Amino acid sequence: MRCGFLTFVLILLVGVSCETEDEDIFVPSHEWKEIKQGQKIPAGLHIRVNLQTGKKEARLPDEINNKKQALVATEEQNEETFQHQIPLIELEETLKKIKNDAKQDSSEKLKTKYRSYDELKRELGTLKLTPKLDSEIIRDLIDDYKIEVGGSKNSTRIKNILEDLEYLSHQIDNAIDFVNQNGFKDVVYNSLNETDSVIKVLSLRLMGSLMQNNPKVQIHGLETGCIREILKILTLEKQVGVKYQAVGALSAVLRRFPLAQKQFVENGGLSVISKVFEDKNTK
Template identity: 40%
Template sequence: MICVNMRVVILVILCLCSFASPKGNEKDSSGGKSTLDDAESIEAFKPTHEWQSVKKGQPIPKGLHVRVNLQTGETEAKLISNSNNERTDVLSVHDDVNSEEDRIEADELSKEVRESLLKLENEEKATPSEIADAVRERFRSYKELKEAFKQLNMTVKTDLEIMHELIFKYKNLQRSQKTSYDEILAVLTDMEYLVHQFDNALEFVRLEGVSDIVIPMLNCSSPAVRAEAARLLGSAAQSNVKVQIAALENGAIFSLLRAVSLDSDSVVRIRSLYALSCLIRNFPAAQARFVKEGGLSVLAQLFDKEQENHKMQVKIKIITLLYDLLIERQDTIKLFSGYTPVIKEELEMKMKQYKEVGLEKSLLDQGWCSKIPEVLLAQDQNWSRTKKRDDLSSALTDIPVRPEHDFVEKVVDTLLAMVEICHHDFNINSDLKRMIIGLREWYLELAMKEELNKSAKQIREGSDESSNDIVDEGFLYYSGIARTLERLTRELEKFGAKDEL
């Protein structure tokens, strides 16, 4: 026989009795619905020294042996026997009849159980409006919470409320003659943090933040304020069409191009390039204005003149932007087939807009077909050092992903995206073709080592050697670059053959 603490025993007995009673929505034999109080009308259990079945909902006196047959789910009970050899098949408990405190606690617990079950039954029958009223009674509104926190000298505000306060504060600073640039900078920084959220950016536009704050501050005499204003616009415009439209309507592209081209501060130029990228991505109308106002020419000047400490960083940003703009067009063409007429009509309109931009022709006219390869060829002297480091490190551990590889990946991806419009310039550039072949052989070697390293690592960790995902090319960095170089080589050969004809 298993002896259990008296409180646990009482809890088990009460739960068995409570959950054995019929559900509130089930009908009894008389055709009416039963409730939890029906248990009181059932005849009391009369115990003997033999095991007897306990009916559902039947009250059980205290001081009995109780057991539950796990196979049949039937509850049985009998009087406590003086025999020490007696045992139960599943569960046997006994009551300490001398504990008055336990009896009182059991009565209270029984009452709590019944009240909880009645509450559950009532909630099941409640209508949606009754449930809503119950929720309002249990939880306080935002207004009530604000009042409560106000009494505690604490302030609770939503992001939109903070945005309103920041714009109000900015306007007061503009009217004050004692305003410092640090105060304006602090307000712009707080706004930039908020506009990352989509709804906050929409509210920023609704409150004329682009026209009243960003555009004027791009012309501020403080480089730090100009840089923060550009960053604020870029953060708000990311994948937010309404912000992009507001910026376009307020002449932001012209202001940003002027900052990229003429600003004496390198941080302002980089932040303005970031804002410009966010503004024209996936927005053909802004791209058309960008090309019309000489944006590609401005980027070409920045590409060539940027200071040495930021030169490579800026070039990578420009190359990435050009790649994204080209891929947008190519993806739209690929998506055109296989869609419903309505979707096709939208894509057709978008393709027409991209065609009106004339980006490809502008890239060709502005000399970008030679500028991108020059970036790759300029790093020729660094490849030998990088190769030696990779060869040494691969003998010791996994091959590290260095900045040089990230640079190669972005440039090669862009060359592949431009090959259709620049194939003639690429094919007559013998140094570029030699570089592509050399890089392809190098990355094929790195890819092989990468695959071996991954396979060995998975085997060490106990993976199945025969599993098909031991070498998953989708997760192999260098294999991806090698495949891009192979595609670029095939495309150049294909267009080269056409050029010869």
């Protein structure tokens, strides 16, 4: 009697255990089916959340038709991503080859797209467009000035030359090049003797730019008599604009130059300046 009772209890427990184990594993189908809490989900199923009920549902993939599915629940799946590994040395050699090929392609494209320096130099040489140094430009301008003054005396061309020289003279090295090419005598002082007041103004402006904060040019101007020329203009010139530029040139040669200041005083510069300021036309 007791043995039969124990057998019955054992059968009952095994049945409950099997039923519980079956309930813990989700059995999928081709229709969306609710996943109960605590159930294990086999791999490879489509899973979604039903927005109406808020519960998870799962079903078999569409491409699987009437095939038996292994109802094996796995907590983790460790799949190998790479079945074949490329040796490191072989990989490095491949990368080097790719880089070298890219460099060669890039250099070939640059060669076809842009011309070399020698080619450009030859073409510019045929067009006579070789770039010039500032000293060469100054020399050409001085030569052009001499041609204009000794020939047709085209006042417009002379004014343009003086403006170009004044622009270049703001650089200290260019101003020294102008002095070394005898520009004061051939251009500046020669222009001060012209009757055109605009040419005189441009010449005085050029003189001031040359000597501005340039001790070497200040010394050259003093030695070649620029103070006497400026005082003569301030004394004899009637045009106010010319006198105004003469005062500017005078300030450029006197600034921080005691020897020039001494010569200015010795040549009666103080009395000349006082008369300029007393003149009603200059007020």
